[in-house]
Amino acid sequence: MKNIVILISGRGSNMEAIVRACASEGWPARVAAVIASRPDAAGLAFAASQGIATAVVDHRQYSDREAFDTALAAVIDAHAPDLVVLAGFMRILTPSFVEHYAGRMLNIHPSLLPSFPGLHTHRQALEAGVKLHGASVHFVTPRLDHGPIVVQAAVDVLPGDTPESLAARLLDCEHRIYPRAVRWFVQDRLRVEDGRVEVEPPESQLLVRLQAAEVLQ
Numbered sequence: 314m315k316n317i318v319i320l321i322s323g324r325g326s327n328m329e330a331i332v333r334a335c336a337s338e339g340w341p342a343r344v345a346a347v348i349a350s351r352p353d354a355a356g357l358a359f360a361a362s363q364g365i366a367t368a369v370v371d372h373r374q375y376s377d378r379e380a381f382d383t384a385l386a387a388v389i390d391a392h393a394p395d396l397v398v399l400a401g402f403m404r405i406l407t408p409s410f411v412e413h414y415a416g417r418m419l420n421i422h423p424s425l426l427p428s429f430p431g432l433h434t435h436r437q438a439l440e441a442g443v444k445l446h447g448a449s450v451h452f453v454t455p456r457l458d459h460g461p462i463v464v465q466a467a468v469d470v471l472p473g474d475t476p477e478s479l480a481a482r483l484l485d486c487e488h489r490i491y492p493r494a495v496r497w498f499v500q501d502r503l504r505v506e507d508g509r510v511e512v513e514p515p516e517s518q519l520l521v522r523l524q525a526a527e528v529l530q
């Protein structure tokens with residue numbers, strides 16, 4: 314039985330999707346704790362309602378990133394995690410923190426990485442005029458929004474899309490790919506070689522939801 318610790322900063326809908334899939338699909342894992350970087354993170358209430366241990370490590374209480382990350386790691390490690398899941402965790406992490414969880418920390422980023430790292434990815438995509446947008450689940454490395462890609466979801470950008478409409482359509486896909494990636498990890502099915510991730514036995518690492526695109530077969 315593997316221990317999963319999930320870090321959130323706000324709504325926590327990806328965390329909720331993972332918690333529900335873990336229970337309904339009978340993963341060889343349990344969500345041991347949900348930890349928030351803000352006391353007002355809405356997702357804490359859902360986690361508590363599921364009987365999951367919750368904690369807050371409020372970033373505003375720490376003078377610098379090192380102090381925050383040291384305190385955060387202590388709370389995480391108290392739950393003996395096999396996997397740390399960043400689910401809308403909006404903090405930049407120090408290299409030593411990332412190193413500590415190397416190979417056992419996943420993040421979801423709302424773009425088709427390596428395009429559009431950083432904030433406001435939906436606006437970035439619309440401003441760039443790309444026709445395909447998406448989300449990526451990746452292993453975390455010290456570089457921001459970078460690391461071996463486990464699974465991606467893609468949607469077509471529709472005429473009239475706003476950052477909000479694009480985000481909402483994509484969020485639904487995020488809820489499909491993040492539980493899938495976490496399940497593969499806890500089933501020991503992920504192999505990383507030369508910065509690329511393979512799933513064994515193979516399963517699709519790309520989910521596509523198109524509404525207006527012409528599809529070539």
Ligand code: GAR
Binds near residue numbers: 327402
């Ligand atoms: C999600 O869209 C996630 O991809 C994004 O924040 C949202 C969190 O929603 N993450 C990032 O932007 C990380 N750079 P949630 O709290 O409902 O899961």
